[in-house]
Amino acid sequence: MSKTFVKTLRDAPKDETARSAKLLIRAGYVHKEMAGVYDFLPLGLKVLENIKNIIREELSRIDCEELQLTALQKPDIWEKSGRWSDQEVDIWFKTELAAGGELGLAPTHEEPITDLMKTYIKSYKDLPVYAYQFQTKFRNELRAKSGIMRTREFLMKDLYSFSADEAEHDEFYHKVEGAYKRIYERCGLGDCTYQTFASGGIFSKFSHEFQTILPVGEDTIYYNSDKSIVLNEEVVIPEVLNEFGVSKNDLEKTRAAEVGNIFTIKYKYSEPLGLDFADKNGEKKTVYMGCYGIGVSRVMGVIAEKYADDNGLIWPEEVAPFKYYLVGIGEKGVKAAEEIYAKNPEKILFDDRDARPGEKFADAELIGIPVRIVVSDKTLENGEVELTNRKSGETARCPLEDLKAY
Amino acid sequence: MSKTFVKTLRDAPKDETARSAKLLIRAGYVHKEMAGVYDFLPLGLKVLENIKNIIREELSRIDCEELQLTALQKPDIWEKSGRWSDQEVDIWFKTELAAGGELGLAPTHEEPITDLMKTYIKSYKDLPVYAYQFQTKFRNELRAKSGIMRTREFLMKDLYSFSADEAEHDEFYHKVEGAYKRIYERCGLGDCTYQTFASGGIFSKFSHEFQTILPVGEDTIYYNSDKSIVLNEEVVIPEVLNEFGVSKNDLEKTRAAEVGNIFTIKYKYSEPLGLDFADKNGEKKTVYMGCYGIGVSRVMGVIAEKYADDNGLIWPEEVAPFKYYLVGIGEKGVKAAEEIYAKNPEKILFDDRDARPGEKFADAELIGIPVRIVVSDKTLENGEVELTNRKSGETARCPLEDLKAY
Numbered sequence: 001m002s003k004t005f006v007k008t009l010r011d012a013p014k015d016e017t018a019r020s021a022k023l024l025i026r027a028g029y030v031h032k033e034m035a036g037v038y039d040f041l042p043l044g045l046k047v048l049e050n051i052k053n054i055i056r057e058e059l060s061r062i063d064c065e066e067l068q069l070t071a072l073q074k075p076d077i078w079e080k081s082g083r084w085s086d087q088e089v090d091i092w093f094k095t096e097l098a099a100g101g102e103l104g105l106a107p108t109h110e111e112p113i114t115d116l117m118k119t120y121i122k123s124y125k126d127l128p129v130y131a132y133q134f135q136t137k138f139r140n141e142l143r144a145k146s147g148i149m150r151t152r153e154f155l156m157k158d159l160y161s162f163s164a165d166e167a168e169h170d171e172f173y174h175k176v177e178g179a180y181k182r183i184y185e186r187c188g189l190g191d192c193t194y195q196t197f198a199s200g201g202i203f204s205k206f207s208h209e210f211q212t213i214l215p216v217g218e219d220t221i222y223y224n225s226d227k228s229i230v231l232n233e234e235v236v237i238p239e240v241l242n243e244f245g246v247s248k249n250d251l252e253k254t255r256a257a258e259v260g261n262i263f264t265i266k267y268k269y270s271e272p273l274g275l276d277f278a279d280k281n282g283e284k285k286t287v288y289m290g291c292y293g294i295g296v297s298r299v300m301g302v303i304a305e306k307y308a309d310d311n312g313l314i315w316p317e318e319v320a321p322f323k324y325y326l327v328g329i330g331e332k333g334v335k336a337a338e339e340i341y342a343k344n345p346e347k348i349l350f351d352d353r354d355a356r357p358g359e360k361f362a363d364a365e366l367i368g369i370p371v372r373i374v375v376s377d378k379t380l381e382n383g384e385v386e387l388t389n390r391k392s393g394e395t396a397r398c399p400l401e402d403l404k405a406y
Numbered sequence: 407m408s409k410t411f412v413k414t415l416r417d418a419p420k421d422e423t424a425r426s427a428k429l430l431i432r433a434g435y436v437h438k439e440m441a442g443v444y445d446f447l448p449l450g451l452k453v454l455e456n457i458k459n460i461i462r463e464e465l466s467r468i469d470c471e472e473l474q475l476t477a478l479q480k481p482d483i484w485e486k487s488g489r490w491s492d493q494e495v496d497i498w499f500k501t502e503l504a505a506g507g508e509l510g511l512a513p514t515h516e517e518p519i520t521d522l523m524k525t526y527i528k529s530y531k532d533l534p535v536y537a538y539q540f541q542t543k544f545r546n547e548l549r550a551k552s553g554i555m556r557t558r559e560f561l562m563k564d565l566y567s568f569s570a571d572e573a574e575h576d577e578f579y580h581k582v583e584g585a586y587k588r589i590y591e592r593c594g595l596g597d598c599t600y601q602t603f604a605s606g607g608i609f610s611k612f613s614h615e616f617q618t619i620l621p622v623g624e625d626t627i628y629y630n631s632d633k634s635i636v637l638n639e640e641v642v643i644p645e646v647l648n649e650f651g652v653s654k655n656d657l658e659k660t661r662a663a664e665v666g667n668i669f670t671i672k673y674k675y676s677e678p679l680g681l682d683f684a685d686k687n688g689e690k691k692t693v694y695m696g697c698y699g700i701g702v703s704r705v706m707g708v709i710a711e712k713y714a715d716d717n718g719l720i721w722p723e724e725v726a727p728f729k730y731y732l733v734g735i736g737e738k739g740v741k742a743a744e745e746i747y748a749k750n751p752e753k754i755l756f757d758d759r760d761a762r763p764g765e766k767f768a769d770a771e772l773i774g775i776p777v778r779i780v781v782s783d784k785t786l787e788n789g790e791v792e793l794t795n796r797k798s799g800e801t802a803r804c805p806l807e808d809l810k811a812y
Contacts, residue, residue: 005523005527007526033479038476039518070439070444090504093501094502095501098548
C-alpha cells in the first residue's frame with residue numbers, strides 16, 4: 001500500500017451516479033475518463049484479469065481457442081450483412097482513414113470472424129470451430145449512466161461457434177450453458193444469476209441471456225416460484241406464456257442486469273458472407289453459427305453493485321484482487337505482519353502505510369478484500385492473529401503459527 | 407495440430423509485401439484484416455503474450471505498476487498540450503460521439519495519464535510514480551507496408567515516470583535502460599539491438615532509441631567500430647559529431663528497425679496540464695516526467711523478420727509459442743509421441759495430423775518452433791528420439807528415457 005500510487009478517495013466525481021462506480025472510483029479500482037469511459041487502475045486490472053482467467057479456464061475445458069481480432073473495420077463485410085448503416089446499427093463509432101475511406105470501430109465481431117473463417121473452413125473435416133477473444137468493444141451509446149456496467153469502451157469476451165449442422169451446434173450450445181453457469185458461480189454470482197429466455201431475433205425463436213437479479217439492473221425479468229421458468233420482459237406475451245403453460249399471474253417480476261448472452265445465429269452471417277463447406281458427399285453447405293458474449297468489465301460492475309454495503313466493496317474470493325488485507329499494529333505486530341507478508345506477497349495487500357489503524361480498517365472495508373488479518377502487540381500476547389470476514393463481518397482468532405503453516 | 411482451426415497456407419495475400427508478414431500469415435500467426443490492421447490467431451497471441459510477460463517481469467523488477475487507460479479521448483486535455491489539432495499530430499483517428507462532441511482514438515497516452523495523476527500526486531511523498539500499460543494504440547498512418555512492424559492498430563507497452571526532480575528522474579531512466587536491455591536479450595534480440603542517440607525534441611538534447619539492425623528496417627543508424635557510439639541518422643550533424651569526438655568517416659552506416667524508445671519529457675505535459683506537487687518546504691513544483699515505449703507487436707514483427715530463413719520463421723526460445731514441435735512416425739512412434747505429449751502439453755505443439763511426415767517437417771520449419779522432436783519406429787529401435795534445432799539445423803539423438811526425465 002505504501003508503494004502504489006493509488007489512494008482511496010473521499011469523494012467520487014460529482015457526475016457519477018451509479019453506486020458501484022462511486023465505490024470503484026473511491027476505492028481506487030477505476031478512474032473516470034469521461035461519461036461511459038473508464039481507466040482501470042492496478043487493483044481494477046487485477047479484478048478484470050481474474051474474471052478473464054475464470055472465463056479462459058472454463059472455455060478451454062470445452063475446447064475453445066483464443067484469438068484476437070481488431071477494432072478497426074472496413075465497410076465491405078458489414079455491408080454484406082446489412083449492418084454497416086447507422087440506421088441498422090445505431091451505436092457505431094465511424095472514422096476516416098488518412099489514405100481515404102471510411103472505417104468503423106467494431107461494436108461486435110460476427111462479420112470479421114465469419115470472413116476470417118473463410119480462409120480456414122473448407123470441408124466438413126474443418127468443423128466444428130470454437131474461437132473466442134477478449135477484446136475492447138466500442139459502442140456509441142447515447143446515454144451512459146450505470147458506471148462500468150454500460151460503457152462506450154469495454155472489455156468483452158465474445159465466442160463464436162461454427163458447426164456443420166443444427167445437431168452439432170446444439171451439442172456445443174449446451175456445453176456453453178454449462179460453462180457459463182460455472183463462470184458465474186466462480187465469479188460469486190451463482191446464487192442470483194438465471195438463464196432467461198429472451199427474444200430470438202429473426203432466425204431463432206429464443207436466445208438465452210444470463211441475468212443477475214439486481215435492483216438497479218436495466219432489465220426486467222419474470223420468474224415462476226421455483227425459478228424453473230425465467231423470462232425476459234420482451235417475451236412475456238400470450239404466445240410464449242402458453243408455450244410454457246404459465247399465466248402472467250404465476251410470475252414474479254424483478255429488476256436484473258444482463259451478464260451474458262448465448263445466441264443461435266444459424267446462417268445470418270455465414271450466408272451473406274459466403275462461409276460454406278463441402279460436406280461428406282462433396283455438396284456445398286452453409287456453416288451453422290452461434291455467438292456467446294460476456295461483458296467482462298460489466299460483470300465486474302455487477303459484482304461490485306451486487307455485494308457492496310455502506311462501508312464499501314465486497315469481492316467474492318476468486319475475483320478479489322488479493323485474498324487478504326493485512327494490518328500490523330504496534331512494534332511487534334508490524335514485525336509479525338512483515339513476516340507474514342514476505343511469505344505470500346501475491347495474495348496479500350499489506351497496508352504498511354504510516355497511518356492510524358482506524359484509517360486502515362476503513363480502507364480495508366472500502367477496498368473489499370475478502371479477509372482482513374490484524375496482527376497486533378495485543379493479539380500476539382496470546383500468540384494469535386485476528387481474521388475478519390469482509391462479507392459476514394465475523395471475526396475469529398487464529399494462532400500465528402497456524403497462519404504461517406496455512 | 408489436429409484440433410486447432412488454423413492451418414498453414416501456401417500463399418500470403420497478394421498485397422502483402424513484407425517477408426515477415428507473408429510468413430506470419432502463411433504459418434498461421436496472424437490474419438490480415440486490411441492494410442496495416444492484423445488479427446492475432448492463437449499462435450500469434452501466444453507470442454504476444456510471451457513478449458508481454460517478459461516486459462511485465464522486467465518492469466516489475468524496477469517497481470512499475472500496471473494499469474490500463476482508454477482508447478477514446480476527449481479533446482480538452484489534448485488541447486492544453488497543443489496536440490489535438492491534426493496539424494500538430496497527423497496520425498489521429500477522430501470520431502463523433504452520438505451524444506455530441508468530437509472524440510479521438512489515442513495514438514499515445516501522455517495527456518490522459520498526466521491528467522489522471524493529478525488525482526493521486528499532491529505531495530513529494532507521493533513521488534516517484536512509475537505506471538505502465540499494454541494497450542491498443544491507433545495511428546492513422548498514410549502508408550502501411552511493413553507487415554506488423556508498422557500498423558494502424560497495434561499493441562504497445564507505454565510506461566510513464568513522474569519524479570520530483572531531474573536527479574530522481576535520471577536514476578529511474580538508467581534503470582529503464584537496464585530493463586530494456588534485459589527485455590531485448592530475453593526476446594532474442596540482444597546481440598543486434600543498440601541503444602542509440604536520437605533527436606531529443608524541444609526539451610532534451612537527446613532521447614534514446616533501441617534499434618535492431620535489420621536490412622528492411624525503416625531507419626538508418628551510424629556506429630563506430632566497437633559500437634560504443636550509435637547514432638540515429640537525424641543526429642549525425644557536425645555539432646553532435648564534435649560532442650562525441652568522431653568524424654562521419656569513422657562511422658559505419660546500416661539499416662535498422664526501432665524496437666523501443668525512452669524519452670525525458672521534463673515538464674512538456676505536466677506544466678500545461680498542471681500536474682504539481684508540494685515539496686518538503688510546501689512550495690509548489692511541477693512534476694518531472696519521462697516516457698518509455700515498446701511496440702509489442704512491432705517487436706514480434708522484427709523478431710520474425712530478423713530470424714526467418716527460406717523455409718519459414720525461427721523463434722527465440724522465450725518468445726516461441728511452444729518450445730517443441732513433436733512428430734511421431736509409425737505405429738510405435740506415434741504411441742511414444744502421444745506419451746511424450748501427455749506429459750507436457752503446455753510446451754509441445756504436437757503434430758498429430760493425419761499427414762505425411764514430409765508435410766509435417768515442412769510445417770515445423772514454417773512455424774519455427776525452436777526444437778523439433780521426431781520419434782519413429784526407426785529411432786525407437788535404439789530407444790531414441792531425434793532432436794533438431796530449428797535455427798542451426800543441427801540434429802542429435804537422445805535416449806527416450808532421458809527425454810522423459812527431462
